Structures are given as structure tokens and as C-alpha cells.
Amino acid sequence: xxxxxxxxxxxxxxxxxxxxxxxxxxxxxxxxxxxxxxxxxxxxxxxxxxxxxxxxxxxxxxxxxxxxxxxxxxxxxxxxxxxxxxxxxxxxxxxxxxxxxxxxxxxxxxxxxxxxxxxxxxxxxxxxxxxxxxxxxxxxxxxxxxxxxxxxxxxxxxxxxxxxxxxxxxxxxxxxxxxxxxxxxxxxxxxxxxxxxxxxxxxxxxxxxxxxxxxxxxxxxxxxxxxxxxxxxxxxxxxxxxxxxxxxxxxxxxxxxx
Numbered sequence: 577x578x579x580x581x582x583x584x585x586x587x588x589x590x591x592x593x594x595x596x597x598x599x600x601x602x603x604x605x606x607x608x609x610x611x612x613x614x615x616x617x618x619x620x621x622x623x624x625x626x627x628x629x630x631x632x633x634x635x636x637x638x639x640x641x642x643x644x645x646x647x648x649x650x651x652x653x654x655x656x657x658x659x660x661x662x663x664x665x666x667x668x669x670x671x672x673x674x675x676x677x678x679x680x681x682x683x684x685x686x687x688x689x690x691x692x693x694x695x696x697x698x699x700x701x702x703x704x705x706x707x708x709x710x711x712x713x714x715x716x717x718x719x720x721x722x723x724x725x726x727x728x729x730x731x732x733x734x735x736x737x738x739x740x741x742x743x744x745x746x747x748x749x750x751x752x753x754x755x756x757x758x759x760x761x762x763x764x765x766x767x768x769x770x771x772x773x774x775x776x777x778x779x780x781x782x783x784x785x786x787x788x789x790x791x792x793x794x795x796x797x798x799x800x801x802x803x804x805x806x807x808x809x810x811x812x813x814x815x816x817x818x819x820x821x822x823x824x825x826x827x828x829x830x831x832x833x834x
Contacts, residue, residue, distance in 0.1 A: 584703040654698075669705055
């Protein structure tokens, strides 16, 4: 059983209040560093019976302007048909997620562009990591990729193997460390979001060390001074889902809406 399978099983044993989510601002300030350990976070209800959420980032209530969450579906649970005005992307972590377009087993990455719609469900239950309302409105690409770091995945700097999932106005990729090595500075420069899929990271600042194991979600803000005072070391065989290049644009949008 993987970490994510175990976390899904844990989600099925919790009891939550069924009240609708009120307007919530959680880790919404994109200029701040954030780290969340999902084992220490609480599940909350969703509008769909049998579907729970673990909130990582949110700006708004059910009509949110931006959200990043883990979502757990009980077997045979479903959402009503709905659209995603500013897009949706998700990684299936455990089980099989489905909609009218197909079935997506664990290890699948999907991007649904702005103005797309679907009716999601799960026959046997599943756990996904999902980001809502965060795409460029000109993005029209539907992407379905299986996470794979076989021999075809190109080597990148300092012992990392990388699979590109999306490349353009933002970059999304899946990486694995072939040895104990540092996170390359270029991944951090424009701000970066990471989900530790397996393994772990150690953040070293001065004489302090903090470990973030699998199930950690981290967001590093844009650094205009081009300097980093923290070294981030990954243990061997650490796997990360990474997104970078999106935070400068979103930070501008947030400030323009103030």
C-alpha cells in the first residue's frame, strides 16, 4: 500500500460536518512561503455526497476564485455536471477517477482547459490532487499524461530525471532524484509549487534543518532578488510533481483585484 492509498483509507474513516463551505482565505497570499503536511490537516465536506476535501490553498467559498485541494471520492460517489471557467488540472494519487470522457487510474495527470465541463465520479473510490481556476484564459489544451520516468525521460541537472507534462506560459513536470541532490535554483526562480509524491526534502537554512516527507505540499514565492538563503536537498528516489512560472501572473492578477 502506498502513502496515498493509506491516506485515502484514512479519509474514509473520518466524520465531517456537512455544512457548506463559507468564504475562505487559506494560504491565498502568493508572496508567502507555504508548506502543508497532509497527515496533519483536516478533511471537510464538499457539495457532493461521499466526496471529501482537504484544503491546501483557497480564495473564496464554493464559488472560489482559486483552489488547490486533495479530494477523496467514496466508491460510487459523483459530482453533478459542472464547468471550470478558468480550467482545472489534477493528478490521480490513488484508485481510479472517471468522467464521461474516460477513466484515469492512479499516476495520471489531466488538464481540462478554461470553459470545459464534465461530470466526475469514481466507481471504486479515488484520491486526487486538484487545482481549480488557475489557467490562462487562452489555454485551450486538453492534456492526459501517465506519470512515467522511464529511459525516455531526459536527464536534467544534478541527478534529476524529468518528464514534462505541460510547457508554455507555465511549466508542469514530474521528476525523480537519481541520487541525493539539491533542487536546482532555476526551478525556484519564478516561484514554484511542489507536491512530494514519495521520498522527502530537507530544507537547510543556516544551521537549521527541516524535513518534509511524502504528502508535503510546498509553495515558494517569486524571488525578485535572485538569491536563495535556503538549500533544498532531496533524498535519493524522491518524486515530485512541480509547477513553476504560474505564480508571477497570478500574483499580478491578485494585486489588480485588491
